[in-house]
Amino acid sequence: MAQIFSPTADTWLRLSVLAFFALMSGAFVGAIGIAHSAYVTSTDQAPHQPVPFSHRHHAGELGIDCRYCHADVEKGPKAGLPPTATCMTCHSQIWTNAAMLAPIRNSLANHTPIRWTRVAKLPDYVFFRHDVHIAKGVGCVSCHGRIDTMPLTYRAKAFTMEFCLDCHRDPIPHLRPADHITDMTWQPAKGDTRRTEIAAHAGIRLGELTHCYVCHR
Numbered sequence: 001m002a003q004i005f006s007p008t009a010d011t012w013l014r015l016s017v018l019a020f021f022a023l024m025s026g027a028f029v030g031a032i033g034i035a036h037s038a039y040v041t042s043t044d045q046a047p048h049q050p051v052p053f054s055h056r057h058h059a060g061e062l063g064i065d066c067r068y069c070h071a072d073v074e075k076g077p078k079a080g081l082p083p084t085a086t087c088m089t090c091h092s093q094i095w096t097n098a099a100m101l102a103p104i105r106n107s108l109a110n111h112t113p114i115r116w117t118r119v120a121k122l123p124d125y126v127f128f129r130h131d132v133h134i135a136k137g138v139g140c141v142s143c144h145g146r147i148d149t150m151p152l153t154y155r156a157k158a159f160t161m162e163f164c165l166d167c168h169r170d171p172i173p174h175l176r177p178a179d180h181i182t183d184m185t186w187q188p189a190k191g192d193t194r195r196t197e198i199a200a201h202a203g204i205r206l207g208e209l210t211h212c213y214v215c216h217r
């Protein structure tokens, strides 16, 4: 059969077809990359706070349990932010004159709560509760990452619909015993079957958690 194109032209044609598809898929992957990047979902950025509160110091190094400050997390939909009085249990004794803590002292004196800039937030049309997750064995670290290592708080995970669904499709690999709910590093030992037992014991409705009405109601 006679060749229509010279071998060199043929090579060029192949190369440009390949380049075209490479560019197309590159653009596609790029678009997904941008949609999921920290910029759009605002992860990994610590916003300015009135007091430079450090979870690394308080939760990590001092080992204060999350529930000491976020006292409603097991009882209701919201975890709650600590009232100034909670800070003062310690800071009326230590660092009492630090300039950094002046907003805390003013807040106490004037009975005005500190206005923290929120970092972890969902749009209003999404329904969420903390208490159910905690009661069923989902730990803080699954949704907030290693808060105990953060000098300033940032959102570790993008709260996209896919993030929620990923776990709702199969929560078992994410479950933990109740006494490790705020433990940031717990892992089951090899051969530990507790996760499956917790799912059965907690009566988790496997296969029903991806229905739209679970999160949009």
Ligand code: HEC
Pocket: 051, 052, 053, 054, 057, 058, 062, 064, 069, 082, 086, 087, 088, 089, 090, 091, 094, 095, 100, 101, 104
């Ligand atoms: C259980 C005791 C305790 C509680 C409660 C507590 N702190 Fe602290 N905080 C400390 C200690 C101890 C230090 C460290 C002083 C040092 O560096 O030696 C500290 C240091 C700080 C510092 C200095 C920067 C740093 O992290 O080293 C800030 C700011 C601060 N705390 C804010 C707060 C705020 C805001 C609250 C309330 C939400 C709070 N603390 C609650 C014990 C506590």
Ligand code: HEC
Pocket: 049, 053, 054, 055, 058, 059, 064, 065, 066, 067, 068, 069, 070, 081, 082, 116, 117, 118, 119, 120, 121, 140, 141, 144, 147, 148, 152, 153, 182, 184
């Ligand atoms: C000593 C008190 C204290 C302890 C202990 C503490 N927190 Fe906090 N937490 C705060 C304060 C104050 C803020 C608001 C300022 C900030 O964002 O850093 C906050 C903010 C947060 C936020 C961001 C909320 C938002 O939307 O702005 C999350 C998530 C959080 N904490 C989780 C945890 C977890 C998980 C633990 C345990 C590993 C923990 N905290 C332990 C005081 C505490």
Ligand code: HEC
Pocket: 066, 067, 070, 073, 077, 078, 079, 080, 081, 120, 121, 122, 123, 128, 130, 133, 134, 138, 139, 140, 141, 142, 143, 144, 159, 181, 182
């Ligand atoms: C299943 C995921 C999930 C788990 C587990 C979880 N959180 Fe949250 N948390 C969220 C989401 C989502 C928000 C934002 C809620 C909103 O905007 O309505 C949030 C918000 C917060 C806030 C700020 C607003 C509030 O609710 O008062 C704090 C503080 C917080 N979480 C602490 C914790 C602590 C402490 C734990 C563990 C004891 C924990 N969370 C476990 C997903 C989770």
Ligand code: HEC
Pocket: 122, 126, 127, 128, 129, 132, 133, 136, 138, 142, 143, 159, 163, 164, 165, 167, 168, 171, 174, 203, 204, 205, 206, 209, 214, 215
């Ligand atoms: C790491 C696992 C995990 C993640 C991530 C997660 N969930 Fe869940 N969620 C669960 C489990 C487990 C249950 C309990 C299911 C049951 O009781 O059958 C649950 C239950 C719920 C419920 C039902 C509460 C009720 O009324 O019974 C809602 C609403 C919900 N999740 C919303 C969300 C939203 C919104 C997100 C994302 C911001 C999210 N979840 C992320 C594991 C997770």
Ligand code: HEC
Pocket: 122, 123, 126, 159, 160, 161, 164, 165, 168, 209, 210, 211, 212, 213, 214, 215, 216
């Ligand atoms: C486990 C919780 C969960 C379930 C189940 C769920 N969603 Fe969502 N959905 C979310 C969250 C969280 C967002 C917010 C995403 C964001 O802010 O990026 C969202 C956002 C949306 C949006 C807004 C547009 C967008 O994509 O951001 C639509 C539309 C939507 N969901 C439809 C649905 C439908 C239809 C179903 C059932 C097939 C469903 N969702 C099931 C958690 C859920």
